[in-house]
Amino acid sequence: MISVSMTVNGKAVSAKIDPRTLLVQFLRENLLLTGTHVGCDTSQCGACVVHVDGKAIKSCTTLAASCDGTSVVTIEGLAHDGVLHPMQEAFRENHGLQCGFCTPGMIMSAIDIVNRKGHDLDEHTIREELEGNICRCTGYHNIVKSVAAGAHAMAGSK
Amino acid sequence: MSATGIGAPVRRKEDFRFITGKGQYTDDINRPGQTHAAFLRSPHAHANIKKLDISGAQKAEGVIAVLTGDDLAKDGVGGLICGWMIHSKDGSPMKAGGHPALAQGKVRYVGDHVAVVIAETLAQARDAVEKIHVDYELLKPVIDMAHATDSGSPVIHDVAPDNQVYDWHLGDKGATEAAFAKAKHVTKLDIVNNRLIPNAMEPRAAIGDYDSGNDAFTLYTTSQNPHVARLVLSAFIGIAPEHKLRVIAPDVGGGFGSKIFIYAEETVCVWAAKKVGRPVKWTGDRTEAFLADAHGRDHITHAEMAMDDKGHILGLRVKTKANLGAYLSTFSSCVPTYLYAPLLSGQYNIPAIYVEVEGLYTNTAPVDAYRGAGRPEATFVIERMVEVAAREMGQDPAAFRRKNFIKSFPHQTPVIMAYDTGDYGASMDLALEMADYKNFGKRKRDSAKKGMLRGIGFSAYIEACGIAPSAAVGSLGAGVGLWESAEVRVNPVGTVEVLTGSHSHGQGHETTFAQLVSDRLGIGIDQVAIVHGDTDKVQFGMGTYGSRSGAVGMSAISKALDKVVAKAKKVAAYALEASEGDIEFKDGRFSVAGTDRSLAFGEVALQAYIAHKFSGQDLEPGLKEGAFYDPTNFTFPSGVHICELEIDPDTGVTTIERWTAVDDFGNIINPMIVEGQVHGGIAQGIGQALLEGAHYDANGQLVTASYMDYCMPRADDLPSFDIGITTTPCTTNPLGIKGCGEAGAIAAPPAVINAITDALGHENIAMPASPQAVWRAAQKSLHKLAAE
Amino acid sequence: MYAFAYQRPATVRQVQSALGKHEDAKILAGGQTLLPTMKQRLAQPSALIDLGHVAGLTAIEKKGRNIVIGAMARHADVATSELVREAIPSLAALAGGIGDPAVRNRGTIGGSVANNDPSADYPAAVLALGATIVTNKRKIAAADFFQGMFTTALEDGEIITKISFPVPAKAAYVKFPNPASRYAMVGVFVSKKGADVKVAVTGASNEGVFRAEGLEAALKAKFNPKAVEGVAVDGSNFISDIHGTADYRANLVSVMTKRAVTKALGK
Missing domain, CATH: 3.30.465.10 (Uridine Diphospho-n-acetylenolpyruvylglucosamine Reductase; domain 3)
Structure with a gap:
C-alpha cells in the first residue's frame, strides 16, 4: 500500500491505496464519485475523462499514484452552488445526451476543447477534437451542437 | 399545444442527474458487505472440459468461493432459456440445446462461462481466476455458418446433430413460383448482413443480494425489462418465486437490444449471493462485452425478385441462413423469422413472397435482437433488391420505388402484416426535395473533377413496431404476451406518479411520459414522476425494445389516465354538488357545464382522499387507476432516407456528404427526443454499413474484441443529419404513435451501400464497406472505366 | 492488472538504481500504452518506476x-x-x-x-x-x-x-489511421535537407518503422509528388490484418508519400 494525497473538486483527500489503483477506481471506489465512468479497457471511449491540473486525461489510463499532489476536477465538481457549468447547461438545452453514460466524459472533454481552442468552434473542429469520446446513443449530432453552444456560453460566463 | 404537453420539444427532466454525474447506474451502487465476482471464460471455441481444478483458486488470497456448473446443478438451478418457439417447415419444434449459466462439461464459444470466483476485491477475484486449471479436450469448431450443416461438421448440441436449429418458411411458395414464371426480368443478389456487436457504452453489470431474514433476493441489473428478467429467473431458472425476487434496473447506459436478454452473469450473481451470504457484484469490462453480450444480425441471403416489363414487382423469393451462435439467447429464435420475413414486402405492393430461413448453431457468441432486430436485415434485402432491379432495368431508383409503392390502406401483405396507414409518396417527395436530388448530377461531375467518386443511395424502409398483439405473437410462438401495464397514482395534493412497465435507458421516458400526463391532466411536468425499473414498485411490465414504449407503454398510461379522469369526474360531481353528466374537464379544471363553478385537478384529488363529500358506499376514496394495454396491431413507421457520399479512389475512404431522413412516426410527443432517436439510429446504421463488423478467425477467436479492432463510429466518421417529418397517425392505438427508436438503424445501411455502389458503378460490395474494401472495388471500377 | 511495486524517483540516477533493484521493472512515462497492456494482464512488471517527478525531462x-x-x-x-x-x-x-x-x-x-x-x-x-x-x-x-x-x-x-x-528544410507527415484504433495503419514522414531526402514509414511493416529507400531515391532525383508514381513499394513484409492487407498498405505508402511531399512543398 502507498499513500496518495490530492485535491479533488477543491477538497483535499488522501488515502492508502494498492499501487495498481487507477485514478478512476480511486475516484469511484474510495471517494464514491461515481459520475466518472468506465466504458472500455483500451483508453478509447473517454467515459472516464477528468481534468488533472486543468487538462483532460483518461482516468482509466492513469494511476492514482501518479496523480499525487495534483488537483483533479470531475463532473461532480463543475456545478457551483446549484448553478450548472455552461457546458452542462448546453448539453441539456441541446439534447446532447440520451442514456447519459458517456456524458460526464463528453462534458469534461468539451470544456478542455474550449480551453484549448477557444469559444468559436466549427463543426469540423468539434468532431475532430471529440475523437477520444465515443457515444452510442446520439449519433453525435446534438453533442456537436451542445459543444458549440457551450463554448459560446463559456465566453459569456467568464 | 401547451409548453409541456404533447408535441412540445420539452427539455429532458432526467438530464440534470446525468450532466452532474449523479446518475445511478448498476456499477455505481454498492451494497454493504459486497463481494466481487470474476468469471473464468473459455479461451476455446469448442471443447470438452475433462477436468476442472479449482483448488488453487480456493486457496488464493481474499477468495470466498469458487463456483462451477456442478454447483448450479446440485442446487437445481435451471439453464437459460429461449422464449419464442419456432417450428420448422415439417412442424417439428426448434432444437434448443441446454444453456447452463456455468459450463457443464462443455464450452461452445470463446467467452463461454466456465466458473466464477467470488472474492473480497475485484483484483483478488481476477488474480484467483488465473489459478483455476482446466483440462480441455479441444473439438473442431464450427465458425462459418455457410458450412454449419455440412456432413461431418462437429456437433455443437446433441439435440441438433446437423447444427440446424430450425428450417422455417413463410409465404406462398406456389404463388411465388407462378409470379416468377411470368416475369420479364428477374434480379438476383447474394447478400450478407454483417455481424455486429451492440456496444452500449455502459457494460453489463449485476449485483445479487440475499436477505436471509426474509429468504428474499434482490438483483440490481442492467436490464431493459426487469419484469421479464424476474419472470425468467423465477419460472424457468428457479432462483426464487417471483414474490421473493426483486429485480431493479436503475439507470441503464444504453441497451439497443443487448440488455433485453437474461444472461449467465446476473443469474450467477443472484444465486451466489445466497451461497456466500453476502452481496455479489459483477461489472463486465469491455472485452467481456465483446465476447459475451449477444451479438446482432449475421445473415447470408440469396434473393430473387421478379418484375414485369414495366418494372412492376411480381414476386420475391428469399433464402436466408441466420447464425444464432452457440446457444439460443432469450429471443434469438424470433429475430430472423417473425421479426424478419414479415417485413420483406417493404413499402411495396408485392403480390407473392416466399421466404425460407435456416437457423444455425455455430461456435460463436449467441446472436439475438440488436436495434431493429430482423427489420434491418429485411430492409437491407428489399432495398438492395429494388435498387439493383431499377438499375438493371434502366429506371430511376426513386421512380422505380414510387411505381411499386403501396398506395391504398389498409394493405394486407402476403407475409402476415396488415399495414394500417402510410403515405410513402409524401416521404419520397420531401426527401428528394431536401436532398436536392435534381442537382445531384452536377455535384457528381464536380466531384469527378477533383478525382472523387460521388454516389447517391435511397432507402425506403418500413418497420413493424409497437410489438405487439399478445394473441397474435402467441400464435406465432412467443412465450409471453406483449402488452404493457401502467398505474397512475394521484397524490392528495394533485401530484402524480406514473408506474410503467416500460424501461428508459436513454429514451427519455421521464419526460415524454410526463408530457402525456401534463397534456391530459393539465398539470405541469414537474408535478409528475415516472417510476420504472423496479419490480417491487411496478406490478408488471414487458419492458422497452422494438420501439414499443410510445405505442404500447404510453397507450397503457393513456388508458389509465382515462380511468383517472372518469373517477375524478365522479369526485368532482360530489364536491361541486352537480350531476356527473354535467362535469366537464378541460385544461386541468373540473367545471359544472354552464356555470362558473369549478375545481382544479389538485383540489379534486384532495377531495378524493379526504372523502368528506361522498359516502364510501357510493364511491371509493382515493385516486389511483391501473391499465393493461394490449395492442390490436403492430404499428408501421416508414420513411425515406437518402445518403450522398464521396469516395477517394486512392485510399477507399468514404465520406458521407449529406444525409436526408424523412420519417413518418405517426403522432409525435416530443420532436426533440424523436430527432435524437433518429440521429442515433442512423449512426448505428452507418456504423454497420461502413465501419462495424464482428470477425471470428477460423479457430473461433474473436479478432474484433476491443475498440482497437472493432470500429465504433466516432464523431468525425459521421455528418450532421437533415431530418424531415411526414405524419399519418397510426390508426390502431389511442395516441396515433408509431414508434421511432429503430428507424435510423433500419433505414441507413442500404442507403449507404446503394450510394457506394452508385458511386462505383454498380459494383456489389459487402458491409462494412471499409476503406480497404472500397479501394479494392474502386480499383476494379476504374479499370473497367479505363477499358471502356 | 497484476500487483506491482511503485516508485517515484526524483532524479535519473535514482531511476537507474531503482531499475537495478527490481527484476522486470518497467519505466512508467505517460502510461498510455503500458497501462492498457497491464490492464489486459498482457504485461506483468514487478515494479513501475514513474518518471513523472524526475527533474529535467520535460524541457x-x-x-x-x-x-x-x-x-x-x-x-x-x-x-x-x-x-x-x-x-x-x-x-x-x-x-x-x-x-x-x-x-x-x-x-x-x-x-x-x-x-x-x-x-x-x-x-x-x-x-x-x-x-x-x-x-x-x-x-x-x-x-x-x-x-x-x-x-x-x-x-x-x-x-x-x-x-x-x-531542423529540416522541408518536411511533412501524413498518416492513414486505422479506422478502429486510429493508430497509424500507414504513416509516412518525408523530410528534405539539402540534397538529402528521407522517407520513413510507420504502421505498415512487420519490422516496425523503416526507411523507404526506393521512394527516397526517386524523391532525391525530383522532390515532387509525381516522382512517387511508378516507384514500386515492396509490401512483401507488410502487416496483413482485417483492416488492411499488405497490398493495400503498400498502396497507402505510395498515396501517403505523395500527399506528404505535396504538404512538405506547402501546396
Whole structure:
C-alpha cells in the first residue's frame, strides 16, 4: 500500500491505496464519485475523462499514484452552488445526451476543447477534437451542437 | 399545444442527474458487505472440459468461493432459456440445446462461462481466476455458418446433430413460383448482413443480494425489462418465486437490444449471493462485452425478385441462413423469422413472397435482437433488391420505388402484416426535395473533377413496431404476451406518479411520459414522476425494445389516465354538488357545464382522499387507476432516407456528404427526443454499413474484441443529419404513435451501400464497406472505366 | 492488472538504481500504452518506476540547429510548443495527431520512442529527421535505434532523457489511421535537407518503422509528388490484418508519400 494525497473538486483527500489503483477506481471506489465512468479497457471511449491540473486525461489510463499532489476536477465538481457549468447547461438545452453514460466524459472533454481552442468552434473542429469520446446513443449530432453552444456560453460566463 | 404537453420539444427532466454525474447506474451502487465476482471464460471455441481444478483458486488470497456448473446443478438451478418457439417447415419444434449459466462439461464459444470466483476485491477475484486449471479436450469448431450443416461438421448440441436449429418458411411458395414464371426480368443478389456487436457504452453489470431474514433476493441489473428478467429467473431458472425476487434496473447506459436478454452473469450473481451470504457484484469490462453480450444480425441471403416489363414487382423469393451462435439467447429464435420475413414486402405492393430461413448453431457468441432486430436485415434485402432491379432495368431508383409503392390502406401483405396507414409518396417527395436530388448530377461531375467518386443511395424502409398483439405473437410462438401495464397514482395534493412497465435507458421516458400526463391532466411536468425499473414498485411490465414504449407503454398510461379522469369526474360531481353528466374537464379544471363553478385537478384529488363529500358506499376514496394495454396491431413507421457520399479512389475512404431522413412516426410527443432517436439510429446504421463488423478467425477467436479492432463510429466518421417529418397517425392505438427508436438503424445501411455502389458503378460490395474494401472495388471500377 | 511495486524517483540516477533493484521493472512515462497492456494482464512488471517527478525531462529547447525535446514532454506540449511549431511544424503536427486530446495530455515522446510500437507515429519522425536519441548513458543515432517491432537499441537500465531533432528544410507527415484504433495503419514522414531526402514509414511493416529507400531515391532525383508514381513499394513484409492487407498498405505508402511531399512543398 502507498499513500496518495490530492485535491479533488477543491477538497483535499488522501488515502492508502494498492499501487495498481487507477485514478478512476480511486475516484469511484474510495471517494464514491461515481459520475466518472468506465466504458472500455483500451483508453478509447473517454467515459472516464477528468481534468488533472486543468487538462483532460483518461482516468482509466492513469494511476492514482501518479496523480499525487495534483488537483483533479470531475463532473461532480463543475456545478457551483446549484448553478450548472455552461457546458452542462448546453448539453441539456441541446439534447446532447440520451442514456447519459458517456456524458460526464463528453462534458469534461468539451470544456478542455474550449480551453484549448477557444469559444468559436466549427463543426469540423468539434468532431475532430471529440475523437477520444465515443457515444452510442446520439449519433453525435446534438453533442456537436451542445459543444458549440457551450463554448459560446463559456465566453459569456467568464 | 401547451409548453409541456404533447408535441412540445420539452427539455429532458432526467438530464440534470446525468450532466452532474449523479446518475445511478448498476456499477455505481454498492451494497454493504459486497463481494466481487470474476468469471473464468473459455479461451476455446469448442471443447470438452475433462477436468476442472479449482483448488488453487480456493486457496488464493481474499477468495470466498469458487463456483462451477456442478454447483448450479446440485442446487437445481435451471439453464437459460429461449422464449419464442419456432417450428420448422415439417412442424417439428426448434432444437434448443441446454444453456447452463456455468459450463457443464462443455464450452461452445470463446467467452463461454466456465466458473466464477467470488472474492473480497475485484483484483483478488481476477488474480484467483488465473489459478483455476482446466483440462480441455479441444473439438473442431464450427465458425462459418455457410458450412454449419455440412456432413461431418462437429456437433455443437446433441439435440441438433446437423447444427440446424430450425428450417422455417413463410409465404406462398406456389404463388411465388407462378409470379416468377411470368416475369420479364428477374434480379438476383447474394447478400450478407454483417455481424455486429451492440456496444452500449455502459457494460453489463449485476449485483445479487440475499436477505436471509426474509429468504428474499434482490438483483440490481442492467436490464431493459426487469419484469421479464424476474419472470425468467423465477419460472424457468428457479432462483426464487417471483414474490421473493426483486429485480431493479436503475439507470441503464444504453441497451439497443443487448440488455433485453437474461444472461449467465446476473443469474450467477443472484444465486451466489445466497451461497456466500453476502452481496455479489459483477461489472463486465469491455472485452467481456465483446465476447459475451449477444451479438446482432449475421445473415447470408440469396434473393430473387421478379418484375414485369414495366418494372412492376411480381414476386420475391428469399433464402436466408441466420447464425444464432452457440446457444439460443432469450429471443434469438424470433429475430430472423417473425421479426424478419414479415417485413420483406417493404413499402411495396408485392403480390407473392416466399421466404425460407435456416437457423444455425455455430461456435460463436449467441446472436439475438440488436436495434431493429430482423427489420434491418429485411430492409437491407428489399432495398438492395429494388435498387439493383431499377438499375438493371434502366429506371430511376426513386421512380422505380414510387411505381411499386403501396398506395391504398389498409394493405394486407402476403407475409402476415396488415399495414394500417402510410403515405410513402409524401416521404419520397420531401426527401428528394431536401436532398436536392435534381442537382445531384452536377455535384457528381464536380466531384469527378477533383478525382472523387460521388454516389447517391435511397432507402425506403418500413418497420413493424409497437410489438405487439399478445394473441397474435402467441400464435406465432412467443412465450409471453406483449402488452404493457401502467398505474397512475394521484397524490392528495394533485401530484402524480406514473408506474410503467416500460424501461428508459436513454429514451427519455421521464419526460415524454410526463408530457402525456401534463397534456391530459393539465398539470405541469414537474408535478409528475415516472417510476420504472423496479419490480417491487411496478406490478408488471414487458419492458422497452422494438420501439414499443410510445405505442404500447404510453397507450397503457393513456388508458389509465382515462380511468383517472372518469373517477375524478365522479369526485368532482360530489364536491361541486352537480350531476356527473354535467362535469366537464378541460385544461386541468373540473367545471359544472354552464356555470362558473369549478375545481382544479389538485383540489379534486384532495377531495378524493379526504372523502368528506361522498359516502364510501357510493364511491371509493382515493385516486389511483391501473391499465393493461394490449395492442390490436403492430404499428408501421416508414420513411425515406437518402445518403450522398464521396469516395477517394486512392485510399477507399468514404465520406458521407449529406444525409436526408424523412420519417413518418405517426403522432409525435416530443420532436426533440424523436430527432435524437433518429440521429442515433442512423449512426448505428452507418456504423454497420461502413465501419462495424464482428470477425471470428477460423479457430473461433474473436479478432474484433476491443475498440482497437472493432470500429465504433466516432464523431468525425459521421455528418450532421437533415431530418424531415411526414405524419399519418397510426390508426390502431389511442395516441396515433408509431414508434421511432429503430428507424435510423433500419433505414441507413442500404442507403449507404446503394450510394457506394452508385458511386462505383454498380459494383456489389459487402458491409462494412471499409476503406480497404472500397479501394479494392474502386480499383476494379476504374479499370473497367479505363477499358471502356 | 497484476500487483506491482511503485516508485517515484526524483532524479535519473535514482531511476537507474531503482531499475537495478527490481527484476522486470518497467519505466512508467505517460502510461498510455503500458497501462492498457497491464490492464489486459498482457504485461506483468514487478515494479513501475514513474518518471513523472524526475527533474529535467520535460524541457523543449533550441540548441544550435536542433530542437531538443525532453523525454517526458507530453504530445500536447510538443504539438503546442512555439519552438517546435516554428522550426519543425511537421513534428508539431505529428504530435498533435497522436491518439486523442486526452491521450496527448499524458503520452510522452520518450515513452513512444522507447516502446517502438509498429503503428506509433513518433518513430517515423525520429527516423526521417535523422534525430539523435540521448540516454543516460550515450547518444544513439536514429538509424541505429529502431531494431524491429517493439525492439530498440536501449539496454537494461538505459533511459531516454531527450531526443534531438535537426531542423529540416522541408518536411511533412501524413498518416492513414486505422479506422478502429486510429493508430497509424500507414504513416509516412518525408523530410528534405539539402540534397538529402528521407522517407520513413510507420504502421505498415512487420519490422516496425523503416526507411523507404526506393521512394527516397526517386524523391532525391525530383522532390515532387509525381516522382512517387511508378516507384514500386515492396509490401512483401507488410502487416496483413482485417483492416488492411499488405497490398493495400503498400498502396497507402505510395498515396501517403505523395500527399506528404505535396504538404512538405506547402501546396
